[in-house]
Amino acid sequence: xxxxxxxxxxxxxxxxxxxxxxxxxxxxxxxxxxxxxxxxxxxxxxxxxxxxxxxxxxxxxxxxxxxxxxxxxxxxxxxxxxxxxxxxxxxxxxxxxxxxxxxxxxxxxxxxxxxxxxxxxxxxxxxxxxxxxxxxxxxxxxxxxxxxxxxxxxxxxxxxxxxxxxxxxxxxxxxxxxxxxxxxxxxxxxxxxxxxxxxxxxxxxxxxxxxxxxxxxxxxxxxxxxxxxxxxxxxxxxxxxxxxxxxxxxxxxxxxxxxxxxxxxxxxxxxxxx
Amino acid sequence: xxxxxxxxxxxxxxxxxxxxxxxxxxxxxxxxxxxxxxxxxxxxxxxxxxxxxxxxxxxxxxxxxxxxxxxxxxxxxxxxxxxxxxxxxxxxxxxxxxxxxxxxxxxxxxxxxxxxxxxxxxxxxxxxxxxxxxxxxxxxxxxxxxxxxxxxxxxxxxxxxxxxxxxxxxxxxxxxxxxxxxxxxxxxxxxxxxxxxxxxxxxxxxxxxxxxxxxxxxxxxxxxxxxxxxxxxxxxxxxxxxxxxxxxxx
Ligand SMILES: Nc1ncnc2c1ncn2[C@@H]1O[C@H](COP(=O)(O)OP(=O)(O)OP(=O)(O)O)[C@@H](O)[C@H]1O
Ligand SMILES: [Mg+2]
Numbered sequence: 001x002x003x004x005x006x007x008x009x010x011x012x013x014x015x016x017x018x019x020x021x022x023x024x025x026x027x028x029x030x031x032x033x034x035x036x037x038x039x040x041x042x043x044x045x046x047x048x049x050x051x052x053x054x055x056x057x058x059x060x061x062x063x064x065x066x067x068x069x070x071x072x073x074x075x076x077x078x079x080x081x082x083x084x085x086x087x088x089x090x091x092x093x094x095x096x097x098x099x100x101x102x103x104x105x106x107x108x109x110x111x112x113x114x115x116x117x118x119x120x121x122x123x124x125x126x127x128x129x130x131x132x133x134x135x136x137x138x139x140x141x142x143x144x145x146x147x148x149x150x151x152x153x154x155x156x157x158x159x160x161x162x163x164x165x166x167x168x169x170x171x172x173x174x175x176x177x178x179x180x181x182x183x184x185x186x187x188x189x190x191x192x193x194x195x196x197x198x199x200x201x202x203x204x205x206x207x208x209x210x211x212x213x214x215x216x217x218x219x220x221x222x223x224x225x226x227x228x229x230x231x232x233x234x235x236x237x238x239x240x241x242x243x244x245x246x247x248x249x250x251x252x253x254x255x256x257x258x259x260x261x262x263x264x265x266x267x268x269x270x271x272x273x274x
Numbered sequence: 275x276x277x278x279x280x281x282x283x284x285x286x287x288x289x290x291x292x293x294x295x296x297x298x299x300x301x302x303x304x305x306x307x308x309x310x311x312x313x314x315x316x317x318x319x320x321x322x323x324x325x326x327x328x329x330x331x332x333x334x335x336x337x338x339x340x341x342x343x344x345x346x347x348x349x350x351x352x353x354x355x356x357x358x359x360x361x362x363x364x365x366x367x368x369x370x371x372x373x374x375x376x377x378x379x380x381x382x383x384x385x386x387x388x389x390x391x392x393x394x395x396x397x398x399x400x401x402x403x404x405x406x407x408x409x410x411x412x413x414x415x416x417x418x419x420x421x422x423x424x425x426x427x428x429x430x431x432x433x434x435x436x437x438x439x440x441x442x443x444x445x446x447x448x449x450x451x452x453x454x455x456x457x458x459x460x461x462x463x464x465x466x467x468x469x470x471x472x473x474x475x476x477x478x479x480x481x482x483x484x485x486x487x488x489x490x491x492x493x494x495x496x497x498x499x500x501x502x503x504x505x506x507x508x509x510x511x512x513x514x515x516x517x518x519x520x521x522x523x524x
Binding site: 037038151152153154155157158160161162164165167168169170171212215216217218220221 | 324325326345346348349350352356357358360361362363364367371374375377379380381382383406422426
């Protein structure tokens with residue numbers, strides 16, 4: 001058994017993959033808490049999709065991917081807000097339109113550049129091919145996100161819980177909002193190699209959703225979410241290695257399973273109590 | 275100096291004019307009720323005072339100053355629908371939010387903080403400090419929000435329909451807290467649909483229907499003619515007769 005668990009990590013690429021995945025698991029599960037509490041699942045989905053044209057344009061212009069992705073992520077959240085308030089459409093409609101429009105734009109551009117960028121890897125991740133430099137980049141992005149969330153935790157909680165109160169007492173509410181959107185974009189960029197921009201959404205929703213069922217306070221919410229997220233990426237990585245399946249797919253699948261299994265446990269427990 | 279001074283306030287949302295020419299003067303330490311039917315502009319009035327809605331015309335002074343400059347002194351207790359109740363926060367967490375501007379950026383509120391503990395005691399929630407807010411009753415939620423405002427050190431309390439859905443006992447408990455705040459010189463303005471003898475507890479009643487129908491002492495404002503102007507229904511006017519009798523105004 002131990003043998004089975006350790007075997008993959010005699011390879012350097014697996015060690016890098018493991019560390020990268022854990023880093024991604026940590027940062028996504030922290031943001032996941034806010035996304036789930038605020039019902040931003042669809043918004044997270046939209047931002048991750050809109051990262052695609054950002055990456056495409058960055059490739060075309062030969063600027064760092066992270067810049068393109070950040071601009072696209074923040075730009076799309078602004079566009080969603082603008083569409084919703086100015087054109088008077090419902091929030092989910094605005095998100096749906098921006099999401100598909102941006103994704104289509106990215107696909108169109110990338111299909112012209114195909115030889116240089118593997119769309120499949122951008123969309124679904126390829127953690128077994130992570131290089132050491134990419135690991136450093138992922139860790140740096142994740143650290144930035146975690147540090148900012150840690151420093152402004154109070155403000156983020158107040159804003160996400162009661163946005164009107166935040167405004168009334170003079171907190172910079174829109175600044176906090178767009179900071180969160182930027183962090184989300186950065187987190188998605190950091191996760192491209194591990195889970196891909198489509199499947200990272202599962203790590204941005206499932207761990208928080210799992211935690212939400214059991215947590216009585218924020219600290220519990222974060223710990224449970226972290227546990228679910230990190231366990232998902234580790235198990236997913238093993239599955240990916242032993243069964244030679246897509247890493248992003250395996251990780252997302254485990255995260256989803258953990259959510260459903262804990263839901264069942266909770267359901268059985270509450271009905272047993274009655 | 276007045277706690278709140280509004281002159282000729284007009285608020286328009288695109289095509290709808292929600293408030294027209296509203297002038298109002300609330301003195302420090304007064305408790306005022308804003309009464310009017312659905313859509314009469316009560317929430318709009320509050321949102322304009324706290325700066326969420328920009329007035330088309332008119333002037334608002336809070337403690338004689340521009341609202342922007344006295345933000346920490348105004349507390350707003352939102353209508354129930356406006357916050358995310360499912361948030362995994364305890365009553366203590368909610369009350370401690372009142373310190374967010376004073377505790378300083380990058381720091382947390384210490385668990386043993388005195389002002390939070392005192393505020394929770396003031397609203398009678400000290401035993402429920404560790405309770406999750408989604409597990410509170412409506413009355414307890416209102417008092418938890420009041421605790422946050424007290425921690426914040428607010429001097430002007432704006433409450434949008436805090437009595438909605440409260441039973442008589444919860445209402446009593448809320449008024450106990452409010453009257454205590456009033457005794458400490460705080461100013462309280464609340465909207466309500468509850469036309470009952472509790473209005474007797476207020477110093478002033480503002481009868482609103484897109485504009486000021488009447489403003490003054492409860493017994494002077496809550497007359498049959500005024501109520502007919504606002505509600506246009508005989509039933510409300512009859513109900514008013516009972517209210518006046520219970521309050522011994524007639
Ligand atoms: N954001 C908005 N956009 C457009 N019109 C609005 C908006 N908010 C309120 N209104 C309109 O302004 C008027 C006053 O609404 P407001 O919510 O202030 O009334 P209210 O007295 O609080 O009603 P209720 O007792 O139902 O809470 C109504 O006609 C309403 O339709
Ligand atoms: Mg209202």
